[in-house]
Amino acid sequence: MTLLEVEGLCVRFPTRRGLVRAVDGVDLTVEEGEVLALVGESGCGKTTLARTIVGLERAQEGTVRFEGKEVRGRGRARPMRDYRRRVQMVFQDPTGALNPRQTIYEAVAEGLRVHHMGQDEERRVADALSRSGLRPPERFFTRYPHEVSGGQRQRVVIAGAMVLEPRLLVADEPVSSLDASVRGEILGLMRNLVDTTGVAMLVVTHDLGLAWNIAERVAVMYLGRIVEVGRAEEVLQSPQHPYTQALLSVVPEAKHVEQQILQGETPDPAAIPPGCRFHPRCPLYQSGDAEELGIAQQCRTVDLGLAPIANDHVVACHARA
């Protein structure tokens, strides 16, 4: 069943250089109990998308539906409050995500108090800590964040999210600030939480290997738009969008494909190219293949949406349409 449904979502920021279109018409769904990895270069808008889904940014256009009901309104409205409990977030840097003056117990219990789940608070906190791998939990109650390791801190943040019994966990680069040695452990913990509690997870990452390890489905984002979505093995083993292909070709494990180094920087989200937003960097377009296929004109002028090419595999590319 579909848990989260994002449709036509646009988030824009006015800046001195003009209007930045960080999220520019995103369609995305998260199914119950699945892990969806959202991948893309830095600056492609994936973090903004995640923050908007959690309700930290306001979308100018589009809708977010959760369990079939549209999420709107400010923090005080009752449905929003309920939504804030059922969708939790995990940040990249656990050191910054914990108040240095709060004990670990306080950090985990805070959410419970906000949502009036204070009955048998201590048991709930202990339970969340031990399920996040901090055992025995009582030993961590009175400690401060600076007294535990980076990996343990991220476990505290995860416990603080899971204690609210969410349906969806949005994790923004959950392991990229951690030591390589504990990355696997934290990913294992997250996968385990999905399998045991049925929580769904949206993992924002720039690391395709991570997506491969943890996700059922992968969504590829480029310059404010999703350009390819599908089952992880399909997207990662037979990528259809030239951008996905280029991303994958530079993964060290991918020996069988020729490396494609994309030309140029990520274009400016304040000045998104017309037509297919990827065409100025597209190897297919640059090599003249698009011209041969007779679609070059479309690439330059027609902005296209996602179209299905196979079961559950959608791509936004004129060459695959």
Add this chain to the structure above:
Amino acid sequence: MTFRFVSRKVLGSLATLLFVVCFNFFLFRVVESDPVSALFRGRNISQQQRQQLQHDFGLDKSKPEQFVRYLNQTAHLNFGFSFETRQPVTSEISARIGRTITLVGISTLLSTTIGIWLGIIAAWRRNTPTDYVVTSTTMAFYAMPDFWLGLLLLAAFAESFRWFPTGGIVNVGSGATGLSHLVDEAKHLFLPGLTLTLAYLGEYTLIMRSSLLDTMGEDYLTLARAKGLRDATVRRRHAVPNALLPIVTLAAVNFGFVLSGAIAVESIYSWPGLGLATYNAIRAPDLPMLQGLFLLFSAAVIVANLAVDLLYAYLDPRVRTA
């Protein structure tokens, strides 16, 4: 907080105090002065009287002898007699200390609370007209020399409008008691108090503003909002307590300066406190008075610093284990 941590801080403070005691003696003797002729300027005193006075003041002895005598006296908490009034320095100081604590204490308290409050408002509404008005106004007062601000207020509210008295602590010759005496004192307190409050305000506002802005960038505030905490609660529970840490240092150190902080303002408003006493003692120079006052001022600052160190360890868990 360990015993070792506390005792290390206390010992450090004592060492500083000891240094101040020694330094104090030489500070006022670097420039050769002749207190006797300064004090009796324009009056006819015979050579014999002059020598008698030199002897009474202990100025006929050599510097090392004077120093040993000073150390010995200070160790017994005897700070000597004022050259000018011939009263013990301790009683001169204790007669005035209350007035200074009233004036500067109230001003510091007011500027701290108002400054923190304004800083929070400015930070929370950063880059809005409110922020610009608060920041630029407090900055302007902060930049003004306090004696100049004092003179302006004096000229405006005491000279032109005559709303407040120009100086002193009560109206001369007023035999008022009880409530009307208190009202009279409050009127006299108002202008010097306002001057000092305005002069200190900017420091607190600007530091609170920037500290809160730093804190507001922290992820744990975003996370708290994502968990459903209201903005006002996030501010009260997470942002402000963490942003207050630098203010604690500033406030405590400034409270250390409460005793000495108002020399210029007390002189302008003839507020008969320690500041005015310092000003008068420097003119003479009334060496025992100066030594006593400076020792007291330094001790207050040292104690305040010690208090910050201990308070900080209590407030910030990261310092405790460091």
